[in-house]
Amino acid sequence: MSAAFIFEQLLNSLQLGVMLFVMAAGLTLVFGVMGLINLAHGSLYMVGAFFCAWVAGETGSFWIGLAAGLVAAAAAGAIIEMLVMRRLYDRDHLDQVLATFSLILIFNEGTRWVFGAQPLYLDIPEALATSVPLPGGGGYPLYRLVIIGFGVLTAVGLYLLISRTRLGMQIRAGESDREMIGALGVDINTLYTLVFAIGAMLAGLAGALVGALQSVEVGMGEPVLILAFVVIVIGGIGSIKGALIGAILVGLVDTLGRAFLHQLFALALPPAEANGYGAALASMSIYLLMAIVLAWRPKGLFPVNA
Template sequence: MSAALALEQALNGVQLGVMLFLAAAGLTLIFGVMGLINLAHGALFMTGAYACAFLTRETGSFWLGLAGGALAAAAAGAAVELLVVRRLYGRDHLDQVLATFALALIFSDAARWIFGPQPLWLDPPAALSGAVPLPGGGAYPAYRLAIIAAGLAAAAGLHALIARTRLGMRIRAGESDREMVAALGVNVALLYTAVFALGAGLAGFAGAMVGALRSVQADMGEPVLILAFVVIVIGGVGSVKGAFAGAMLVGVTDTMGRALLPALFERVWDPATAAGAGAAVASMLIYMLMAAVLVLRPKGLFPADG
């Protein structure tokens, strides 16, 4: 593999990583603060993508669609917390899993009913439709670089929110001792709604940006949800720093594995067999990584209580 191709694949891994971070950060915050296993989180990712595609088509502005996708997902998350999730906090995790899985199915069927069974297609903005030259030759899509920049900016903003604001202080306190936070006069119900909306908005923002890279369809959130859980396990439940580290590891490992393994296996097998074996092994790499992390650090790389 040439240096230019290796750099391109590394950038693809970082781009996947920042998308997974935006999805996983909200999920790990929700679990860390509320103790809730939310299987509807992927549906909120999908909501952002559909809202962005719809608003872009109606207004002609991708940027309005992007903002609207994040806001629509945040509003949907707040509504879900107020109407359904609020009744699950004191329930068993099995009840939470069943209820949020039902919500995911409802969101998916609603998307098919409203937008139809066919995928929607969303083009990147014209200003980012070109490519940027890479060192050593080759070029990289400007829109993917913009996704990396936006994801890193969102990560920095979320870190600042958690570390330096009053809301962030309450979120961190809620992770440590919810009863004490309530005893100090904090409106815990409002805090939970805000955290849920924040997590949903981040997922929706990720879905809106990804919608311009692939088709927007009702089941697009399911693979993201699975990878987000892998990220959380690797990084540490309830840890935003862990979610970022886990997302980068998963993104780069998955992308580089898919790029390198088929070529490596061609030294042993014919190209067709090597391509199939490489793709199969590459799909398992992130789970092997998760297993290794669990053996060495059962609480993840950066656990919230560490």
């Protein structure tokens, strides 16, 4: 096992973690401000990926496609907030789950109708289709490092937005006392639409960036939605800081587990059994992490109302 391989897996962990953060940040922001469980968040991830791939294919520019994916996801988020979500804020969480689950089906069938049933493919920009040398030998794809950079910039941008701007002040106030900020003259409906659009745009950003690493297909948002929920439960629902820490932990546990667990089992078991046990435990590892965190801190690592 070389140092280059270990370093590569650490970078893979970080890349997965920051993308999960970008996805989970929008989800936890919406829940923290609105108290809304949005199962359709993964569909907004898919919208960003599809529009990015389609526009990039038409224009030949990944960056124009990326901008289109962000705009499309934000617009889709604003529309469904105004048409659907506003009717759910005062409803039971079960009603929110059922309504947003129906949106998953609508988005999936609508995407299949607009773009077709066949996957789309998004090419990595030519300038980023190279590798960066790693310590100890080997190389690491430059595009994956750019994804890490996007994740870091997103974290910094969210921190500045929430802590240093008037909109951020309203968001923080909305988390603690939405009736009071309404009484002070803040348009709650506009605030909620903006917050939901920001959360949708973050999901679209994650989908567009990851779309260049895998095929863009209908239903691609559901698996990552599950991981995003694991992240916000570990970090603390409604906490951006918790989403960041939780995402990095999930990225580390998932990636390193898949890379190294079978090698640990191979020290005591035949190769076939080691691979089987390693793969099984790796697939459960993030859920075991969530169970351990919840047993220790039932509200997550950084609960908003702790």
